[in-house]
Amino acid sequence: MKILTLCELGLNRSVTAKWMLQFRDHQVLAAGTKNLSRDTLKMLYDWADRIILLDKSLEAKADVPPSKLTVWDVGSDTYPHHFNPDLLARLRKLAAAEPEGFWSRASSSAPLPR
Numbered sequence: 032m033k034i035l036t037l038c039e040l041g042l043n044r045s046v047t048a049k050w051m052l053q054f055r056d057h058q059v060l061a062a063g064t065k066n067l068s069r070d071t072l073k074m075l076y077d078w079a080d081r082i083i084l085l086d087k088s089l090e091a092k093a094d095v096p097p098s099k100l101t102v103w104d105v106g107s108d109t110y111p112h113h114f115n116p117d118l119l120a121r122l123r124k125l126a127a128a129e130p131e132g133f134w135s136r137a138s139s140s141a142p143l144p145r
Contacts, residue, residue, distance in 0.1 A: 032080045032134065033058045033059075033060075033078055033079050033081075034049075034052055034057050034058070034060075034079060034080065034081050034083060035060050035061075035075050035076070035079035035081075035082045035083070036048040036049045036052070036060070036062070036083050036085060037061075037062055037063070037064060037082055037083065037084050037085065037093060037095070038061075038064075038084075038086055038089070038108065039063055039064055039065050039086060039089060039107075039108065040065055040108070041063025041066060041067070042063065043110055043112075043113055043115075043118075044085040044105055044108060044110065044118065045061035045085055046061045047110075047113055047114055047115070047119060047122060048061070048083060048085060048103070048122050049061040050113075051119065051123065051126070052083075052126070060075065060078075060079075062075055064089055064092055072093075072094075076096055076099065079099060081099055081101060082096075082099045082101070083101050083102075083103055084100060084101070084102045085103055085104070086104060086105065086107060086108075087102050101133075103122065103125040103126075105121050105125075
């Protein structure tokens, strides 16, 4: 499955989610809504099978196609660095809570990295 992880700047939350998801045999890109043009975001949206938005407050601004959108609201970027243990724990919990079939396009039983 082709997944786009999306936050405001594409530097922390989306990068951490990308790192975690790529170990499940997905193609994953991380991006930010603030530093990319509308044309670039549209190209990424067209590429992705699923778009995971990591901050619900960005939903209107991101203008993600509803059929591709999944919100994992980890809040604003208050995490002091990439791969923050609290952020990783929240992301793992959100990934595990997805319904059966969520990952079906490229199903993988590989565990999430620790």
